[in-house]
Amino acid sequence: MITYPANHGTVVVASRSANAKQAVQALAEGLSHDHLGGIIFFCSAEYDLEGLAAALVSAFPTVPVSGCTTAGEITPQGYDRGSIVAIGFDRRVFALETALVDDLDRFALSDAQPLVDGLIERCRRQALAPVNEHSFALTLLDGLSSREEQVLATLDAALGRIPSFGGSAGDDNHLAHTHVYARGRFHSRAAVVVMINTCLPFEVFSTHHLMPLSHKLVVTEADRERRRVVELNGLPAARVYADLVGVEPYTLGPSVFARHPLAVQLGGQHYVRSIQRANADGSLSFYCAVENGIVLTAMQPAPLLDDLNNMLQGVTARLGQPSLMIGCDCFLRRMELEAVQHVEQASTLLRQSRVVGFNTYGEQHHGMHVNQTFTGVALGTLPTLGK
Template sequence: MRGLRRTLDGGRPDGGSGHRFALSLIDSLANAEETVVSAVAWALDGIPLIGGSAGDDLAFRSTVLIHEGQVCREAAVILLVETDFPIRIFKSDNFEPTNRKFVVTAAREDERRVTELNAEPAAREYAMAVGLDPENLSTMSFAAYPLAVKIGGEYYCRSISRVEPDGSMTFFCAIGEGVVLTLAQPRDIVEATRAELESLDASLGGLDLVIGFDCVFRRLDAESRQVRHRIADLYRRYGVVGFETYGEQYRSMHLNQTFTGIAIGRAETPESRGAKIAT
């Protein structure tokens, strides 16, 4: 990180600096997002970090990154960007907590796998809470009935990726014994997304570009509610580019079932020079 920062510091003849942010692209199947994001955010020393975990269309077999023409696995790519355009990082979700709670009473933390919730088999306890047969749980179920953890007064989603043959559940994020999970219910995904983009547009005086990282479960939820085309219309209207993820990074946190990104506003002056990137 220090080397990347020196690269940017040495690239401006006027000695000044523009607006900086970092992008993280991480192999999700390495199960290392929390470790990587925590270390990178610390080294950035206040430069905001945003990013996403690579997926493979819900196959959960092989995710890859490409860096300088090379295919990389179990890796992360960090980009440090400086621009003269105004920027704002953001995080948006469309769920709210219910009163139903679960305590993780048994887990294999190195595998991100929960074997028991409330001292009962994990998949069975979750299925009972959402009114489904454990045999019928699917990615659509997990998208419609997310679990969340409360940190610092705010709820953050902890998405289930799949049910294992033994009835345990594997998550997209770190999970451990003693964690209290709250069953969440969805809000209107279209209106939540519209409100976030409208707010960014207003605060930046117009949007030039939005680099977004959108959880794949948000897409599944939008498809099940037959509103995916409306989300796509919003992304086109506000210039959103990016990809669907198996997890999102926001500052020093690894999140699930969110839409995160960096919004880039219009040039502050006619002489604005654009952006510089170090990787």
């Protein structure tokens, strides 16, 4: 068991026990206190999820619990795998309200607005801080649903001025089954929205370390529903991409995709559209939406550690030393760090800034679904609470 002590309204506990019941017992021992008002967790998909859900219900019968499966965890020790990490929120400092979207395919603005209005009203009743100025939303989505763009845009319209961030659930890089957790069980093809109102200062952030090159690729044939690009520049997509990055198509895989991402330019900003896999028919499957006519820009990575360090230092300069940061970090960034053997250095930076969170199949920032970013929220400090 690894813990952060209670500090400015949060407690963090992580367990590496592979046994679901024992892992939750460790969480309960570290998180439980008289003012516990809510829990958010991130866990390896290797757990017995049915057993984990039952153990969470038994351990926290009256406390709202939300979470998701991951492609790796960020614990108080830095990057980890095969673990569970949980954050407990003190209700004297945080009002947490949660909603489950259990039908992503039919979710529309007519569903989003009452959902958000309900979250806001329930937070307002707890009278911690003015809701519109002192709240943010965390979104956790099934990372294989292919519905992120539509759901996030709809939620963002309903949230208005309230900032949001989040991540798509993972499954330890198997790309088979991802889950979110709410109402006592794990769900697929679903999303969880957590509204957090707090008297602490906070900053929602997003960063990436990728720089645009001059090479442009036009999507000339795409299967939008399956996020699959069949042709780039009028030729088989996998062959065009392989030629661009200087490899043979049969060598295409996650490590190549992590080092040679593509992005779409919107409003002067580049938003990464990461490739999920190369298919036998010569097409490319993506983690984000793709459609006919979009122009993809080849990107090259700058030093990831430098970008991460600069972002963390910038947040600290603006906010003061964070009491906690919740981070949603693309699993392709972690793969890049592993490839160049910089995981320990990155873990040190994350530890120093008290980052906890998970590796995602996609990140969410102000209604945008993006890839290969580090996105999250930094929480500031208040005078230490009494016991």
